[in-house]
Amino acid sequence: MSNTLFIDGQEIPFAPGQTIMDASLEAGIYIPHLCHKPGLTPHGSCKLCTVEVDGRSVSACTLPAAAGMKVDNNTPALQEVRKTLVQMLFVEGNHLCPTCSKTGDCTLQALGYHFGMLDGHFPPFYPRREVDASHPDLVLDRDRCVLCELCVRASREQDGKNVFAISGRGASAHIIVNTSSGKLGDSDLTLDDAAAHICPVGAILPKNHGCEVPFGRRTFDLHSVAESDVAHVGLQKTEHHDE
Amino acid sequence: MPKSLSSGAGQQPHDHLLHRLHDLQSRFLHIPPLEIAPLATELDLPVSQVESVIDFYSFFHRSPRGRFDILFSNCTSCGGLTLMQQLCGLLGVQPGVTRADGMVSIDQTSCVGMCDQGAAVLVNGRTLVRLTAAQLPHLAQLVNTATPLDEWPADWFAVQDNIRHAGLLLNDTLSAGDGLRAAVQAGADQLLAEIRQASLRGRGGAGFPTAMKWQFCRDATAPEHYVVCNADEGEPGTFKDRVLLHSYAQQVFEGMALCAYVIKAQHGFLYLRGEYRYLVPSLEATLDAMRTANLLGENILNQPGFNFDISIVLGAGAYICGEESALLESLEQKRGVPRVRPPFPVTHGYLGQPTVVDNVETLVAAVHIAVHGGEWFRAHGTAQSAGSKVFSVSGDCTAPGIYEYPFGISVQDLLEACGGQDAQAVQIGGPSGTLIGRAEFGRKLAFEDLATGGSIMIYSAQRDLLAVVRNFTHFFAHESCGFCTPCRVGTPLLRKYLDKIASGHGTVYDREEMARLGKLVKRRSHCGLGQTAANPLLDLLAKFPQVYAERLLHQDYEPFFNLDAALTTTRELTHRDDAEAHLS
Numbered sequence: 001m002s003n004t005l006f007i008d009g010q011e012i013p014f015a016p017g018q019t020i021m022d023a024s025l026e027a028g029i030y031i032p033h034l035c036h037k038p039g040l041t042p043h044g045s046c047k048l049c050t051v052e053v054d055g056r057s058v059s060a061c062t063l064p065a066a067a068g069m070k071v072d073n074n075t076p077a078l079q080e081v082r083k084t085l086v087q088m089l090f091v092e093g094n095h096l097c098p099t100c101s102k103t104g105d106c107t108l109q110a111l112g113y114h115f116g117m118l119d120g121h122f123p124p125f126y127p128r129r130e131v132d133a134s135h136p137d138l139v140l141d142r143d144r145c146v147l148c149e150l151c152v153r154a155s156r157e158q159d160g161k162n163v164f165a166i167s168g169r170g171a172s173a174h175i176i177v178n179t180s181s182g183k184l185g186d187s188d189l190t191l192d193d194a195a196a197h198i199c200p201v202g203a204i205l206p207k208n209h210g211c212e213v214p215f216g217r218r219t220f221d222l223h224s225v226a227e228s229d230v231a232h233v234g235l236q237k238t239e240h241h242d243e
Numbered sequence: 244m245p246k247s248l249s250s251g252a253g254q255q256p257h258d259h260l261l262h263r264l265h266d267l268q269s270r271f272l273h274i275p276p277l278e279i280a281p282l283a284t285e286l287d288l289p290v291s292q293v294e295s296v297i298d299f300y301s302f303f304h305r306s307p308r309g310r311f312d313i314l315f316s317n318c319t320s321c322g323g324l325t326l327m328q329q330l331c332g333l334l335g336v337q338p339g340v341t342r343a344d345g346m347v348s349i350d351q352t353s354c355v356g357m358c359d360q361g362a363a364v365l366v367n368g369r370t371l372v373r374l375t376a377a378q379l380p381h382l383a384q385l386v387n388t389a390t391p392l393d394e395w396p397a398d399w400f401a402v403q404d405n406i407r408h409a410g411l412l413l414n415d416t417l418s419a420g421d422g423l424r425a426a427v428q429a430g431a432d433q434l435l436a437e438i439r440q441a442s443l444r445g446r447g448g449a450g451f452p453t454a455m456k457w458q459f460c461r462d463a464t465a466p467e468h469y470v471v472c473n474a475d476e477g478e479p480g481t482f483k484d485r486v487l488l489h490s491y492a493q494q495v496f497e498g499m500a501l502c503a504y505v506i507k508a509q510h511g512f513l514y515l516r517g518e519y520r521y522l523v524p525s526l527e528a529t530l531d532a533m534r535t536a537n538l539l540g541e542n543i544l545n546q547p548g549f550n551f552d553i554s555i556v557l558g559a560g561a562y563i564c565g566e567e568s569a570l571l572e573s574l575e576q577k578r579g580v581p582r583v584r585p586p587f588p589v590t591h592g593y594l595g596q597p598t599v600v601d602n603v604e605t606l607v608a609a610v611h612i613a614v615h616g617g618e619w620f621r622a623h624g625t626a627q628s629a630g631s632k633v634f635s636v637s638g639d640c641t642a643p644g645i646y647e648y649p650f651g652i653s654v655q656d657l658l659e660a661c662g663g664q665d666a667q668a669v670q671i672g673g674p675s676g677t678l679i680g681r682a683e684f685g686r687k688l689a690f691e692d693l694a695t696g697g698s699i700m701i702y703s704a705q706r707d708l709l710a711v712v713r714n715f716t717h718f719f720a721h722e723s724c725g726f727c728t729p730c731r732v733g734t735p736l737l738r739k740y741l742d743k744i745a746s747g748h749g750t751v752y753d754r755e756e757m758a759r760l761g762k763l764v765k766r767r768s769h770c771g772l773g774q775t776a777a778n779p780l781l782d783l784l785a786k787f788p789q790v791y792a793e794r795l796l797h798q799d800y801e802p803f804f805n806l807d808a809a810l811t812t813t814r815e816l817t818h819r820d821d822a823e824a825h826l827s
């Protein structure tokens with residue numbers, strides 16, 4: 001049997017060891033994702049990449065592709081599920097987009113646009129979360145953290161450090177810093193680490209860069225999150241990737 | 244921590260992070276911040292790992308608990324929240340807030356597995372059963388006089404087995420080593436063949452064929468193999484493993500050794516829920532006796548190279564650690580977060596090595612099969628569910644306790660056996676299982692009909708089923724590990740909807756939204772916890788719709804924001820709780 005699978009009826013190839021997500025990204029097919037970034041160990045927690053294989057709900061970013069697999073991806077029902085999941089992520093944290101310097105470059109927000117989300121829909125949690133401004137170059141604003149663990153993995157797998165971890169349980173799960181003080185300023189995180197730039201939302205932000213690219217001209221003001229060629233969005237680039 | 248936990252033949256329990264944290268918690272009544280970094284250094288773990296474990300497990304605290312830390316079960320069977328309020332009154336404390344003199348703290352905790360002899364509480368981790376209102380003044384006095392627990396009335400701590408009906412396993416008197424002797428005589432291949440012949444399926448709930456699991460693990464080549472006995476028994480209403488571990492512990496451990504013999508494991512772990520800590524001394528004594536009898540250790544029963552020993556690892560209040568991959572994470576001194584599968588534990592388990600995780604009862608059944616053969620076992624039960632099942636029966640019946648029957652017994656027959664005929668509803672398999680009403684009492688308890696890990700909770704007509712379902716929904720929100728979005732955010736949202744409806748503020752729209760969200764959580768969550776968390780509220784909707792309908796407001800919309808509730812903080816600050824301080 002040849003190494004191909006079907007995404008919404010379209011036949012695409014895959015290499016042994018690839019996940020459904022790997023194969024479809026390579027073929028230029030967008031499966032929504034938030035906690036996934038090629039090159040890092042797949043995590044499978046946000047569930048935005050939820051697809052259906054033979055009617056079974058699975059995470060595209062973690063499930064190995066198999067020959068002949070029939071995957072439902074872009075169906076109205078699944079888009080509705082994903083929209084609901086994005087709404088859930090919004091109400092869980094404290095996302096005041098108009099005051100957030102990541103706005104326009106934020107993947108969570110972009111997913112909201114993509115699914116036509118107009119409100120948070122559910123009662124907001126208004127959690128109390130700590131802001132850590134102890135680092136000279138970076139700020140950790142937990143209000144916006146979506147617990148994707150991209151920073152955790154980037155630090156361990158790409159930077160060869162171990163700066164971040166998730167602590168706690170259930171709705172009290174939160175990101176922590178691997179220092180005895182728990183402060184980012186005491187960690188060995190530096191501005192050129194992958195972990196310093198990988199946050200898809202505005203939870204880890206460089207200091208001293210506010211509005212170099214004006215609202216309205218930021219990545220997702222000009223592009224859809226589904227465009228496969230949108231380069232990775234690190235925030236506050238002095239040069240916008242379009243210019 | 245009992246010293247005995249440091250035994251275990253060259254294995255790590257003595258230095259296990261959970262044990263060290265239990266130790267700190269009981270010495271300092273919390274985990275002192277200054278102890279954390281040195282502990283991390285000593286155990287060679289990142290400090291963030293120690294921090295994250297402290298905050299994951301319910302039994303570790305950041306600020307001091309009382310010298311007497313009293314936790315009331317909030318289960319619908321062994322719970323006693325009214326008693327909790329009374330005791331709070333007697334001792335002058337608020338739930339969750341340590342008394343100013345540091346003497347006492349009182350709080351609630353998830354089901355402690357004493358559903359047949361509630362109300363149950365944990366006092367400094369020790370289990371106290373059959374608590375009644377009449378005892379409370381005495382208990383309060385013992386606390387106020389700082390009387391050590393060893394001087395409290397001994398019968399308060401006397402947990403009973405309450406075996407009401409014994410069957411295939413519980414009636415069968417085996418001597419220590421019978422199973423192992425039969426196994427080494429027949430050989431590992433033959434033992435595995437008998438287990439297959441028996442059609443034994445896992446008793447932890449999922450019903451996976453045990454022989455297949457052992458075979459997969461045996462076939463996986465790796466430096467080490469492990470056997471883990473899942474004694475986390477956290478499903479509310481389940482307590483049969485408690486009884487097996489108390490009165491049949493020899494067979495539990497022998498079952499682990501049988502599995503080790505088949506898969507060629509040298510080490511095994513009993514992962515015991517923290518609530519069953521009182522069982523540790525007797526379990527360690529059984530292990531010692533088995534070592535002396537050469538049923539554990541080196542060259543077991545003089546079989547060259549059959550080396551196997553077991554250590555006990557004690558959990559710390561986290562239902563999710565019963566999920567097998569979360570359990571493995573916990574064994575590896577981490578937060579109990581279920582792993583992504585594949586790969587499965589049979590190939591990538593403890594420390595990445597092939598591992599069998601089996602329920603307590605499954606392992607006990609394996610011993611009987613080793614002795615009597617697969618045909619003997621298969622002659623009982625139904626075609627798809629061979630053998631017997633040990634049920635934990637609790638709730639509104641005259642004789643709660645342990646009932647062992649062949650698979651296939653009807654709910655009605657079981658209700659008659661335990662004096663629960665007046666039930667309006669029965670929760671089969673605990674909150675994660677199925678709620679049924681009278682019309683379904685003819686259904687059979689078996690994998691092919693009503694599957695259950697053993698929890699049978701009975702509700703009479705006097706019970707408010709919405710309160711029951713609300714209790715379960717709170718349980719899941721409290722126990723969600725927080726890994727995946729649907730469950731981490733969905734379970735607290737479902738709790739909000741149910742609270743709103745139960746308090747008389749819900750509308751038809753809320754009920755519909757709750758059902759829509761419930762289906763999403765059920766279908767899209769990462770593990771079995773999220774996938775079952777909405778079962779109670781969806782079952783109630785399908786089978787007892789009037790229970791919701793009676794509580795709904797007849798209007799289109801009512802906001803979640805509740806003005807009266809929003810004034811709570813103000814009332815607290817002004818020390819007012821009179822009628823004037825409330826709206827409506």
Ligand SMILES: Cc1cc2nc3c(=O)[nH]c(=O)nc-3n(C[C@H](O)[C@H](O)[C@H](O)COP(=O)(O)O)c2cc1C
Nearest residue numbers: 445446447473475476477565566567601602605771
């Ligand atoms: C949330 C959750 C909790 C569980 N708790 C337990 C438990 O306490 N005891 C148990 O044996 N199995 C429990 N299980 C099932 C285990 O994951 C696993 O299937 C079982 O231990 C396998 O053993 P068995 O094949 O002998 O049944 C739980 C599963 C989930 C999803």
Ligand code: SF4
Nearest residue numbers: 145146148149151199
């Ligand atoms: S800080 Fe950002 S990258 Fe890290 S877990 Fe939170 S949202 Fe993800």
Ligand code: SF4
Nearest residue numbers: 724726727730770773
């Ligand atoms: S379903 Fe719940 S318990 Fe299971 S992984 Fe997701 S958050 Fe954790």
Ligand code: FES
Nearest residue numbers: 044046047049061
């Ligand atoms: S992208 Fe697959 S679960 Fe997050």
Ligand code: FES
Nearest residue numbers: 100103106201202
């Ligand atoms: S705009 Fe998304 S987190 Fe700030």
